[in-house]
Amino acid sequence: MTSLKSRLQDDLTAAIKQRDELRSATLRMTLTAITNEEVAGKQARQLSDDEVQKVIAREAKKRREAAEAFAQGDRQAQAERERAEGEVLAGYLPAQLGDEELGALVADAVAEARAGGAEGPRAMGAVMKIVNPKVAGRAEGGRVAAAVKRALAG
Incomplete structure (x- = not known):
């Protein structure tokens, strides 16, 4: 079974090959956030899938909040971009509870x-x-x- 981080890396490679700018940029930012988390603290370490999922959830939340801020600031293009990035990330998270x-x-x-x-x-x-x-x-x-x-x- 592949880890969530390696799935993100594989999907990033595929997105780059398909010239999917939105997907590749989103995955690149998320992988950077994961790497930052891994090197934070006294000792570098490998994150578990649960920890990677928390990083993805945090990134998705940032996108939602940014989209709301852009929408309130009447900047619809940026709001749409943030929403689209959030949707890319949602694909890696468990289904939300109703x-x-x-x-x-x-x-x-x-x-x-x-x-x-x-x-x-x-x-x-x-x-x-x-x-x-x-x-x-x-x-x-x-x-x-x-x-x-x-x-x-x-």
């Missing part, structure tokens, strides 16, 4: 936290601790936190 699936996971986590004695607004941390590993990369932290707040308020 609102109903996320709500069900959060409801289970709230019930579990209550069973453990966590109640009210202070239960937020306990619920997040339970739900985060179950969500793992399939929903953004902000979305998860908002769902938990809604569930605790209701």
Whole structure:
């Protein structure tokens, strides 16, 4: 089985051969981010697929935020470019949870936290601790936190 990083490198090579500028530029930036992560810290290391996935998710989030900023600044061409780059990256991430699936996971986590004695607004941390590993990369932290707040308020 090939690693996620080597899949990105193979796809980059293919994109360059096909003269797919958008795809090759996006993959090149993402591989640079992965390399930067690998050499950060005291010792260079190889990232696991999970860690590579987190880097890709972070890069995809940057693209979404940049696209929103460009759209608000009435710079549609740049916004479209950022969205397109985000779509390239989305192909390497697990499918995102729908609102109903996320709500069900959060409801289970709230019930579990209550069973453990966590109640009210202070239960937020306990619920997040339970739900985060179950969500793992399939929903953004902000979305998860908002769902938990809604569930605790209701």
